Amino acid sequence: MRLSSQAIRVLERLKQDETKSVTEFEEEGFDQATVNRALLELEEEDLAQSEEQEEIVQEVTEKGEEILDNCSPEYKIIQQLDSGITPIQELEGNTNIGVGKAKQKGWIDIDGGKVSKTSEGEEVDVDPVKDKLENENFDDELEERGLVRSEARTTKTLKLTDEGKEIEISDIEEDFNVEAPAETPRTGKKHYYKNILQFARETWMEMGFEEMSGDYVVPSFLNFDALYTPQDHPARELHDTFFVENPENTDLSEYEDKVQNVAETHQNGWETGSKGYGGEWSKEESERNVLRTHTTAISANRLHKMDINEEELPKKLFIVGRNFRNETVDRHHLAEFYQTDGIVVGKDLNFANLKGYISEFFEKMGYSEFRLIPAYYPYTEMSVEVQVWDEEDEEWLGMGGAGMFRPEVVKPMLGFEAKVLAWGLGIPRIASIAAGLTDIRELYRNDILIINETPVWRPNWKKNRGDQ
């Protein structure tokens, strides 16, 4: 009898245990495809047979995890009613779902916009949804609400036949087949997203840019005020920005008079030739720490730290870094994301140059067509959105913002007038396309299979991209 070396190895293992599932083989380091091919050969020779069993596996989704960490929206509602009848507007949490579910379950009555507990609601003392999730008591409700996901998994088990038990390995001749694929070894491997970020860094350096660095926790002064964002701007509210409980505030003394200059710029334009916004400006507000919402905060700090005179300009700087926004996480949004910021500081720079740098960068990142369309950011004027043409989907993709820093930003922080070209561009989109992801959360999920099977990304290697 002749068998391939792989079939012989599988047979050897089977002879030890008689039955073994494909998963067990995998745990012992076998490749699934190898086991299946070996099985075909063994079946052909009547040495083994297989049995398939379908099993429904249920697992808690991210939405379910959130309930596990906190509680279900309806429970949150019922808890808030402990103090009595409450107007619907005052309820906190995901009230749309919470009130709906609580009503459906007969826990609450709503009358003229006011919510009260029913007698049934009075009796709720544990959160039934969380309880079911905790005890893995998964039912239809959980599944319909997307808190639990079912997946059918087929398990295949290999079993020796009598003939298989009898045959001696030494009686089998090893067959050599040059066409048969071998097993792909599990090797060390870099994360595809890190590689793309690294490629972006190298691209800026190739273009002569110097790298900046900075911290995640920054004062509002850098994240907003120095960037001419009014103190009552909606982006500074709790639902957009993560504020920091500890350490709560920054001592701004290293910025010396610049704090006052920024204050005056907001109030009356200071020496920038601007009218300013008018109104009040509070130093306390600017001392409050936030998780930086954009790497532009680091660019602003770099203007401050750039202790050089005008002759040493121009200067080109970049950073690839993480930022944080208080967004509800879903397949398109993350609370933590990468951005690449760049600034070019100089006397003889203009808007056409901005367009030059951005077009150069995206060309190197594999997008030959790009355009700028008007946008608005408080700190740039010319404010533009950068869009690149996606050949595959035939549509313009938004890749971030760019512009020239307003004089209201430059003079107070740099100390003298200069032109500053600036941009903050997103990279996750390039990474999702490279790995064929439809859910951006996958970038941080670290599934061994996906990291293992995603090929190396290069902008002009279009052939090896995953399916979208």
Add this chain to the structure above:
Amino acid sequence: MANLEIDKREFTNLVGEEFEDEKLIEEASFLGAHWHNIDGNVCQVETYPNRPDLLSVEGLSRAYRGFFDIEKGRTKYDVEKGDIKVEVDESVEEVRPHIGGAVVRNLDLSKKVIEGLIQLQEKMHETMGRRRDKLAIGLHDLSTVEAPFTYKAVQPEKVEFTPLEYDKNMQLGEILDEHNKGQKYAWILEDEDKYPIIEDAEGRVLSFPPIINNQLTEVYSGTEDIFIDVTGKDEATVKKALNNLTTALAERGGSIESVTIDGEKMPDLSPETMELEPEYFRDVSGLELEESEIIERLKMMKYGAKGGKAIKVEVPCYRNDVMHQYDLIEDVIIAHRYTNIEPELPEVDQIGQQQDIQDTTQVVRDIMTEAGAMEAMTYVHDNREDLTEKINVEKENFVKVDNPLSEEYSALRNLMMPSLLKVLQKNKHRGYPQIFFEAGNVAELDDSPVGASNKKKMAFIQTGEETDFTDARRILQVLERDLGIELEIREGNQPFFQPARSGKILIEGERAGFIGQFSEEVLGNWELDKPTAGFEIDLEKLNEELKK
């Protein structure tokens, strides 16, 4: 960003020319309002918060008359002198100090127009009005009330009227408690004992700003004359908003009549004047335009402009975003179209350079993958529990987020290791052994002015039936070998490792990390059931040592 819905027929009538849907989607967006979709007559348009004058079909049409070359230059609006007066009582000083007013007469309003006005009002409330706190607007059918009007603050139980959407008289306090608008905006008046109202000569309430109007003055399709009130906390914002509304109504053919507010005539629709130096324009934009070409483009953006030593620019009274010459330059370039600018790279003599630590980090990534580890990429955000209880640590020695979305985001990690334990937890259904590393940032509390700084670390973890302490030690030695430095291991006491298998990593006697095999208890906390070992090392200390 504000999303508007406008009727294409209305737009066409007001612009005075019909455009293909395609032209609107493709080209109109280059003005700075994005035309997302046109379905029949319904157009979805998205505008930016710096241009409240584009929040109505009237304002959009005015802008496109310039942009599409139909009527360029500043639109002039006449204001006739009227005799309506508003007295401002000093009691409003503490509550809501500013009020503006205007009258627009001889209107012919369809239901559609009224809907559009309500949309304009609501969007202005949300954007420049900061959810009515900074600004609130009321429109009233003038024929229902008697001038003069008084703006004053009163005790909540002293005044009652029938608010819109309700059919009974309510006191101001009741409105805040019971009316849906009252409930929604009560926060603005939270700390006040007295509430602002506008009443007429006979003591009838027109409005209870910023909450609700009297049903009595509701504007309907038979309304011919409108009284506009704008109240708020910032005088300049109130006046700009008033101009925006008044001119939008004037676009509908109404005639504007002034109102005397506390002795001051409003609205003031005269332009602000600014100068734009052509040379400065060319310098900033990189566009070689002649003075006459710049003027032409300013007029396309509805500015008044004429030549001279510098270009004299008249900024329309409804624009509140023009603060600097840069703002004028942007509008000139928008009129010229961003797409018509040739990208140009300047000569800048500079060699690319990376942060010192980055090079070491990249080398370490190479070594770790060569050693057989898979690279993970995890969040810096962490659950506070993951950094304490779940790794048997008591002290909460990390950055805490004040307003996290959920517990998962309530802290920034001060250790990499919990992130890698989470990675193992997520991969339990994959084959073993599993070997991961990550080079990344943590945030450490310190005595810097901010109170916390980023630190670069690298962590390694391995799990599997046969895994033990030695596996971590082996890989650490690969790092030593390839970097050519010495890492000393001394007994340690990390709370998440087994007491006998816990070590600290020292570089030249200084602490630079830890190594060990996880305790059963900690593995149980992460629902891991196979022996697991790992190490974490400070890349900055490693880098310093390498550079010595």
